[in-house]
Amino acid sequence: MTARLVECIPNFSEGRRTEVLDAIQAAVAAVPGVHILDRHSDHDHNRSVLTFACPVDQAVPAALAGIAKAAQLIDLEQHQGEHPRIGAADVVPFVPLGETTMEECVALARELGRRVGMELGIPVYLYEAAAQRPDRTNLEDIRRGEYEQLKQTIGSDPDREPDFGPKRLGPAGATVIGARKPLIAYNVYLATDDVEIAKQIARAVRQSSGGLRHVKALGLLVEGRAQVSMNLTDHSRTPIHRAVELIRREAKRFGVAIHHSELVGLAPQASLIEAAGWYLQLDGLQPDQILENRLYTAAAAAPSLTDRLAAATPTPGGGSAAAYAGAMAAALVGMVARLTLGKRDYAKLQERMGAIADRSDLLRAALEGAVEQDARAFEGVLQALRLPKGTPEQQEERTAQLERATEQAAAVPLTVCRLAVETLELAAEVAQDGNRNAASDAGSAGALAQAALYAAGLNVSANASSLQHPATGYPWLDELEQLRSKGEAAAERLKAALTERAGSTSR
Numbered sequence: 001m002t003a004r005l006v007e008c009i010p011n012f013s014e015g016r017r018t019e020v021l022d023a024i025q026a027a028v029a030a031v032p033g034v035h036i037l038d039r040h041s042d043h044d045h046n047r048s049v050l051t052f053a054c055p056v057d058q059a060v061p062a063a064l065a066g067i068a069k070a071a072q073l074i075d076l077e078q079h080q081g082e083h084p085r086i087g088a089a090d091v092v093p094f095v096p097l098g099e100t101t102m103e104e105c106v107a108l109a110r111e112l113g114r115r116v117g118m119e120l121g122i123p124v125y126l127y128e129a130a131a132q133r134p135d136r137t138n139l140e141d142i143r144r145g146e147y148e149q150l151k152q153t154i155g156s157d158p159d160r161e162p163d164f165g166p167k168r169l170g171p172a173g174a175t176v177i178g179a180r181k182p183l184i185a186y187n188v189y190l191a192t193d194d195v196e197i198a199k200q201i202a203r204a205v206r207q208s209s210g211g212l213r214h215v216k217a218l219g220l221l222v223e224g225r226a227q228v229s230m231n232l233t234d235h236s237r238t239p240i241h242r243a244v245e246l247i248r249r250e251a252k253r254f255g256v257a258i259h260h261s262e263l264v265g266l267a268p269q270a271s272l273i274e275a276a277g278w279y280l281q282l283d284g285l286q287p288d289q290i291l292e293n294r295l296y297t298a299a300a301a302a303p304s305l306t307d308r309l310a311a312a313t314p315t316p317g318g319g320s321a322a323a324y325a326g327a328m329a330a331a332l333v334g335m336v337a338r339l340t341l342g343k344r345d346y347a348k349l350q351e352r353m354g355a356i357a358d359r360s361d362l363l364r365a366a367l368e369g370a371v372e373q374d375a376r377a378f379e380g381v382l383q384a385l386r387l388p389k390g391t392p393e394q395q396e397e398r399t400a401q402l403e404r405a406t407e408q409a410a411a412v413p414l415t416v417c418r419l420a421v422e423t424l425e426l427a428a429e430v431a432q433d434g435n436r437n438a439a440s441d442a443g444s445a446g447a448l449a450q451a452a453l454y455a456a457g458l459n460v461s462a463n464a465s466s467l468q469h470p471a472t473g474y475p476w477l478d479e480l481e482q483l484r485s486k487g488e489a490a491a492e493r494l495k496a497a498l499t500e501r502a503g504s505t506s507r
Contacts, residue, residue: 006059006105007037007095007182009265012048012070013085013173015041020073021048027069028052030342031062032335040264044222046081047090049185049265056100060112063092067116071172076147082220083229084140086147087173091139093128094179105179106130113177117165120172123154124164127178132163139176140208140216147173184232184271185264186240188247189225192256198226201250205230205243212246214238225259235271241278305371314382319374319413319459326420326452327367332445333423334360336430336438349433356426363423367416367452374412374459380405403468410463410476416456417483424449424490432497439501446494453487 010028014020021041029036034054041048054062067089074088092112094105109130117124131137145153151169153160161167162174190198199219203209205228206217214234220227228247232238248258269287277285287293305324308316337357340346346353384402389395424446431442460480464473 004056004100005053005097006056006100007053007097008059008063009049009051010063010066010092011090013079013088013090014074015043015046015048023073024066024069025050027065028062030338031058031065032338033058034062038266045083046079047083051265053097056104059094059108063112064115067175068120071120071122075171076173077171082222084143084146086143086150087175089175091176095182102129102179109177109179113164116175122165122172123162123174125174125176126163127176128180130178142176150174181234182268184235184240184267186230186232187262187264188228188244189259190251190256191259192226193224195219195221195226197254197256198228201247202228204250205246212238212243215243239274240271241275315378316375318455320371322413322452322455323367323370323374323416325448326416326423327364329423329427329445329448329452330360330364330367332441333426333430336434336442339438340435343435356430360426363419367419370412370416377409377412381409399468406463406466410460413456413459414476417453417480420449420452420456421483421487424487428490428494428497431494436501439498443498450487450491
């Protein structure tokens with residue numbers, strides 16, 4: 001069953017110190033299941049936008065980790081930038097993906113708001129679909145006056161009382177948390193440094209002053225150039241090209257042109273297809289006319305590995321299954337290592353667990369690649385077997401090619417054995433030293449790694465026995481025996497660790 005996903009796009013009031021942004025991103029990425037999709041920083045705005053996706057149940061821990069790290073490293077008393085802001089983690093919206101509902105995102109926003117207020121002591125305001133007051137639906141209403149004004153009024157003005165957290169601001173300021181539809185952040189730079197022109201155009205474009213619906217806009221000076229900074233909150237009703245063309249027309253009134261545009265973060269593919277269709281006058285443009293979309297659809301329709309294993313074909317076979325078992329083992333080792341990172345009880349192991357997590361990723365990638373490599377190698381054996389053998393010359397060529405193909409067919413599973421043993425050794429280590437609550441997962445990793453070693457070893461032996469020159473296979477079998485011995489030793493360490501930490505006993 002596919003996990004229900006949510007997108008989160010926290011905006012941080014820092015766009016200049018890379019080390020700070022790296023630390024915030026690392027804190028978010030350390031939560032299992034998080035996929036960092038994008039990071040966009042602007043020096044003049046002094047602001048960065050991080051985009052990540054994750055299962056619904058991991059969204060609050062991931063966002064909380066980012067907010068906490070930002071609160072440690074960003075001081076609003078020292079912050080200066082073009083973009084409006086009230087907090088170190090300024091705004092944190094959740095956006096539903098796939099089958100996830102807006103109601104689920106509202107629940108996430110309110111749970112995150114409660115925890116940020118209680119655990120971090122940061123005032124929280126809820127906005128958009130999560131707003132608990134009608135005057136807080138719009139972000140700009142909450143952020144009016146920015147950090148400096150909010151600091152003066154939060155404790156005395158009932159209208160500025162936060163939804164969660166204290167009625168006072170610290171150096172981390174306040175955080176606005178909500179749930180909303182996908183938003184497109186799009187900036188248009190003008191061929192002028194006159195920021196007043198940008199402000200006039202923004203006034204003509206934004207909905208609040210009589211412009212286009214579903215458009216929010218500001219006029220700013222960025223990198224020495226006037227910028228119209230926009231948020232398009234519903235591209236299906238007001239597409240990007242309509243907003244850009246209105247800016248182009250308004251700019252012409254002032255005798256200036258558009259210099260270039262900028263997409264901040266990510267945008268739905270449909271919005272870009274709309275713009276391409278409009279500008280190219282392709283009124284009938286369909287998403288499946290795009291090559292990559294067609295390839296993605298074809299890939300999604302391809303049979304799974306288990307379907308291919310079950311088919312009445314010689315490949316993929318046991319060697320591919322062995323590699324995939326090893327890949328799953330490496331993935332579980334990485335999971336246990338990451339569940340140990342950031343835990344106070346395992347503070348002395350942070351560097352080692354980080355190294356194990358990184359190494360397990362490399363092992364997993366190599367083993368995943370071996371799934372197809374094994375199938376291709378055995379296809380080479382089958383092709384050699386199909387060669388003609390009617391003449392002595394053909395027989396000699398066939399034998400030579402079959403010998404080369406068999407050597408390659410043995411090389412892949414032997415590599416899988418090496419990778420499986422290393423994975424098994426790491427599984428024993430994380431079972432002994434890693435997060436005790438994940439000891440059974442380390443045990444599962446070890447069991448899969450042992451299965452990979454055993455199954456791949458069968459393939460090595462089978463290929464060695466089919467050689468015309470058996471001596472060629474002796475080094476393979478010698479190494480296989482050594483790998484099995486190392487694997488048995490690692491399996492014993494794993495068993496001891498599980499008995500000690502997870503109460504596991506053999507039957």
